[in-house]
Amino acid sequence: MTTTARTVLFHELGGPDVLGVEEVELPAPGPGEVLVAVEALGLNRAEALFRAGGYYYQPTLPASRNGYEAAGEVEAVGEGVTDFAPGDKVLAAANFELSAHGVHAERVLLPTDALVPRPAGVDAVTGAAVWLTYTTAYGALVERAGLVPGQRVLITGASSGVGTAAIQVVRRAGAVPVVTTRTEAKRRRLLDLGAEHVIVSEDEDVVKETRRVTGGRGVDIVLDAVGGPGFAALGDAVAPDGTLVSYGWLDEQPILLPRQWPLTVHGYANFVITGDPEGRHRAAHYLGDGTLRPVIAEVFDGLDRITDAHRLMESNEHTGKIVVRI
Numbered sequence: 001m002t003t004t005a006r007t008v009l010f011h012e013l014g015g016p017d018v019l020g021v022e023e024v025e026l027p028a029p030g031p032g033e034v035l036v037a038v039e040a041l042g043l044n045r046a047e048a049l050f051r052a053g054g055y056y057y058q059p060t061l062p063a064s065r066n067g068y069e070a071a072g073e074v075e076a077v078g079e080g081v082t083d084f085a086p087g088d089k090v091l092a093a094a095n096f097e098l099s100a101h102g103v104h105a106e107r108v109l110l111p112t113d114a115l116v117p118r119p120a121g122v123d124a125v126t127g128a129a130v131w132l133t134y135t136t137a138y139g140a141l142v143e144r145a146g147l148v149p150g151q152r153v154l155i156t157g158a159s160s161g162v163g164t165a166a167i168q169v170v171r172r173a174g175a176v177p178v179v180t181t182r183t184e185a186k187r188r189r190l191l192d193l194g195a196e197h198v199i200v201s202e203d204e205d206v207v208k209e210t211r212r213v214t215g216g217r218g219v220d221i222v223l224d225a226v227g228g229p230g231f232a233a234l235g236d237a238v239a240p241d242g243t244l245v246s247y248g249w250l251d252e253q254p255i256l257l258p259r260q261w262p263l264t265v266h267g268y269a270n271f272v273i274t275g276d277p278e279g280r281h282r283a284a285h286y287l288g289d290g291t292l293r294p295v296i297a298e299v300f301d302g303l304d305r306i307t308d309a310h311r312l313m314e315s316n317e318h319t320g321k322i323v324v325r326i
Contacts, residue, residue, distance in 0.1 A: 094270065116131065144245060178214070
């Protein structure tokens with residue numbers, strides 16, 4: 001039996017206006033597949049880059065899907081599926097190719113390894129905002145950089161979904177978050193979220209301020225969302241034998257590596273966690289106690305508000321996650 005689902009598609013590269021909502025026919029779940037009714041979806045910078053052609057891989061056009069993150073309920077399962085059953089609350093695992101499996105739709109058909117259980121008691125809006133941001137912060141900081149209590153961590157672009165999640169991950173580890181944001185308007189909000197120090201990059205020298213607030217020593221870890229030529233300068237903000245983790249490229253120019261050795265540089269992609277069954281299990285365990293609560297910037301009601309949600313994403317005026325409730 002087939003069903004239809006209103007689905008976000010785009011047929012050309014461009015700004016938010018290239019996104020449209022169209023009816024897509026979905027077959028019944030096949031072996032190893034699950035049909036999910038989506039209750040809420042979360043936006044990430046990756047989706048804006050993807051529809052504009054600036055992501056690390058290109059969409060398949062026309063009729064590309066989009067969207068890594070969604071919370072929903074299982075409607076039906078295919079032959080051989082034992083991990084999920086109708087009625088189960090689930091999250092998209094954000095470990096798939098976006099054109100083929102993007103989850104910004106009213107219903108989606110996914111393989112079982114593209115889903116994880118939603119933590120008990122977590123509502124759909126919270127669920128749509130939690131998985132990708134927190135697994136990125138956890139994977140980059142805890143698993144890759146080896147975050148331990150007492151360390152100082154510099155988080156760039158800290159008002160983003162991952163940035164606000166990283167503040168909580170650093171605090172949970174007993175470490176100290178030092179963060180950057182572009183404008184003064186977000187300083188108070190980031191302090192309220194747990195940042196120890198906020199550096200406004202438009203008005204302050206990030207390296208000098210980082211050195212000042214760490215007593216001249218520098219931070220132990222940098223979690224960088226920006227990349228570009230400025231990445232090299234961050235080497236001056238790191239203590240000897242420190243670690244820099246690059247996970248984003250808000251600056252689309254080539255990333256220049258620092259030479260303030262000794263230090264370690266990691267290029268982090270979250271598929272390291274989400275693409276591995278054991279990694280997904282570790283991340284789910286880390287998130288499972290419900291103590292990490294995502295910062296929700298704004299909730300839009302209805303799939304037809306997807307272009308408005310993308311416009312807010314590109315404005316950079318928000319703090320935290322943007323969610324669309326279905």
